[in-house]
Amino acid sequence: MTLRNESTDSTPKKATTTKTSSAIYESDLRTRIATFPRDVLAWFALGRYLRSVGRLREAEKALRKAVSINPGPLPFWEELALTLVDLGLIDEAYTICDQNLRRNGDSIRKRVTELRKLERSADSDYPKETSPCVACPEYTYYGCSRGSECDAIVRWRSAMANVMPSTRKRT
Structure with a gap:
């Protein structure tokens, strides 16, 4: 039998390091960038962090570096624009x-067109609502009164498996 000391002090101890957590975060990001200079997410995170602490010139440089590596993601541009406004x-x-x-408008239009095509290819027997349960007569404010899967859900899953082949593995 192992005896345990039940009177141990479990109060949280103050960290022995002199760095604050934000300084450690910045240090970790800079280490990551030094190791992987083309890590776009590290540049973006550094720029976002520097903007949050008010070091705007450094934030602008980091965000411009992120955008130069990968100009595609919209949040990179938004963060850079907000930094420039500041x-x-x-x-x-x-x-x-x-x-x-x-x-980016062209890619958004392309995605909307794909979604409309997917919507048209869905089975027309189902109601126009997004959830099949909403149209079910046994659906209440608290959910389905049956308490289990109803045939509307089963039909919806089989239709989605036919529309999107990647979901066949999940159903």
Whole structure:
């Protein structure tokens, strides 16, 4: 039998390090960037962190580096534009937003077209609501009164498996 000391002090101890957690976070990001200089997420996270602590010039440089590595993601451009607004460079921020929205607009239109095509290919026997349970007569404010899977859910899953082949493995 192992005896345990039940009178141990379980109060949280203050960390012995002199660095604060935000300084450690910044240090970790800079180490990551030094190790992997093309890590776009590390550059973005560093720029976002620096903006949050008010080091705007450094944040702008980090965000510009992230955008130069991968100009695709919209949040990178949004964070850069917000940093420029904080620096007082409003005209440049507007220019960045206008160029970025115009460039990403084509991909958004393409995605909307794909979603509409997917919607048209869905089985027309189902109600127009997004959830089959909402149209079920046994559906209440608290959910399905049957308490188990009803045939509407089973039909919806089989239809989705036919529409999207990647979901066949999950059903």
